[in-house]
Amino acid sequence: RSKEVSRGGYEFFDHSILENLLRTRELEPALRQAITRNELHLMYQPQVCISGGEVVGVEALIRWESREKGALSPNEFIPLAESTGLIVPIGEWVLREACTQLREWHDEGWTELKMAVNVSVVQLKRESFIETVTTILNETGVSPRSLVLEVTESGIMDNVERATQILGALSSMGIGIALDDFGTGFASLTLLKEFPVEQIKIDRSFVSNMETDVESATIVSATIMLGHKLGLRVIGEGVETTRQLEFLRNEDCEEAQGYLFSKPMCSDDLVEWMQGCDTNKPAYFPEVVASQ
Numbered sequence: 001r002s003k004e005v006s007r008g009g010y011e012f013f014d015h016s017i018l019e020n021l022l023r024t025r026e027l028e029p030a031l032r033q034a035i036t037r038n039e040l041h042l043m044y045q046p047q048v049c050i051s052g053g054e055v056v057g058v059e060a061l062i063r064w065e066s067r068e069k070g071a072l073s074p075n076e077f078i079p080l081a082e083s084t085g086l087i088v089p090i091g092e093w094v095l096r097e098a099c100t101q102l103r104e105w106h107d108e109g110w111t112e113l114k115m116a117v118n119v120s121v122v123q124l125k126r127e128s129f130i131e132t133v134t135t136i137l138n139e140t141g142v143s144p145r146s147l148v149l150e151v152t153e154s155g156i157m158d159n160v161e162r163a164t165q166i167l168g169a170l171s172s173m174g175i176g177i178a179l180d181d182f183g184t185g186f187a188s189l190t191l192l193k194e195f196p197v198e199q200i201k202i203d204r205s206f207v208s209n210m211e212t213d214v215e216s217a218t219i220v221s222a223t224i225m226l227g228h229k230l231g232l233r234v235i236g237e238g239v240e241t242t243r244q245l246e247f248l249r250n251e252d253c254e255e256a257q258g259y260l261f262s263k264p265m266c267s268d269d270l271v272e273w274m275q276g277c278d279t280n281k282p283a284y285f286p287e288v289v290a291s292q
C-alpha cells in the first residue's frame with residue numbers, strides 16, 4: 001500500500017486544491033481590474049424587526065460580473081481577494097458605495113435605515129482602516145450610528161489584542177459591530193467577552209436545520225438567550241420559512257434576514273420592496289412574503 005502511494009505520489013494531492021490553485025492564478029489578474037472596469041456592484045438584503053415588521057437595515061453583499069468569467073459569488077473571490085491583499089481596495093470600494101447609497105436613501109426619507117457592511121480581518125488589521133472609515137463617513141455624510149460592520153471570527157484570533165483595539169475605536173465612534181456567522185467557529189464565546197460587539201448573527205446553518213434537528217434548535221435558543229444576557233441584539237440569518245420565523249419570534253430574537261423576506265436585491269428593487277411592506281400589519285408577514 002505504501003508503495004502504491006509513493007509511486008503514485010498524487011495520492012495525497014487533492015485535485016480540488018490544484019483546481020483552486022489554477023483558477024486562482026487565472027482569476028487574480030481579472031480581479032485586479034474589476035474595480036476600474038466597473039465590474040463590481042452591490043446587492044442589498046433587508047434585515048427585518050421580528051416584532052414590529054419594519055425594515056431595520058440592509059446588508060450590502062458584493063457581486064462580481066467578470067468580463068471573462070461571468071458572474072462570480074463572493075465565496076469564490078473574497079478568499080482570493082484576502083490572500084492577495086486586493087480586499088483592501090475592494091473593501092474600500094464596498095464601504096464607499098454602500099455609504100453613498102445609504103446617504104441617498106436617508107435623503108429620500110428612509111432616515112432610520114442602517115447599512116451593514118461585511119469587513120474582512122485583512123482590512124480591519126490595516127493601519128489605515130479607521131481613517132478610511134472616517135473619511136468615507138465624512139465624504140458621504142452618513143452618521144456612524146447608521147453603519148454596522150459585520151466581522152467574522154476567522155483570522156481575528158491570531159491577533160485579538162489588535163482587533164479589539166480597532167473594533168473598540170470604531171465602536172466608540174458609534175459604529176455598530178456585528179459578529180457574523182455566529183457559532184461556526186471555535187472562538188465565538190471568547191470574542192463575545194473581548195469585543196465591543198452589539199449584535200450577533202446566528203449562522204444560517206443553525207437556522208435552516210432547527211426545524212428538523214433538535215441540536216440546531218437548542219443552539220439557536222441558547223444563542224439568543226446568551227446574546228440577551230450579554231445585552232446584545234440577535235439576528236437570525238438565512239430565514240426561509242414562516243416556521244423558522246415563528247421559532248425566532250417565540251425565542252424573542254430581535255431581527256431576521258433571509259429569503260423568506262427577500263433575496264439580495266439591487267437598490268431600485270429594494271426601495272420598491274420597502275414601499276410594498278405594510279409595517280402596520282406584522283401578522284407574520286405572509287403578504288410581504290407572497291409579493292416576493
Ligand code: C2E
Pocket residue numbers: 045060061062073074075078091094118119120150180181204237238239240257258259260264
Ligand atoms: P454573509 O455575510 O454571512 O452573508 C449572508 C449570505 O447568505 C449571503 O450570500 C446571502 O445572499 C445568503 N443568504 C441570505 N439569506 C439566505 C437564505 O435565506 N438562504 C440562503 N440559502 N442564503 C441566504 P452571498 O451574498 O453569496 O455572500 C456570501 C459571503 O461572502 C457573505 O456571507 C460574506 O461572508 C462574504 N461577502 C459578501 N459580500 C462581501 C463584502 O462586501 N466584503 C467581504 N469581505 N465579504 C463579503
Ligand code: MG
Pocket residue numbers: 059118150180
Ligand atoms: Mg454578513
Ligand code: MG
Pocket residue numbers: 180181201203204237
Ligand atoms: Mg453570515
Ligand code: MG
Pocket residue numbers: 180181
Ligand atoms: Mg459568511
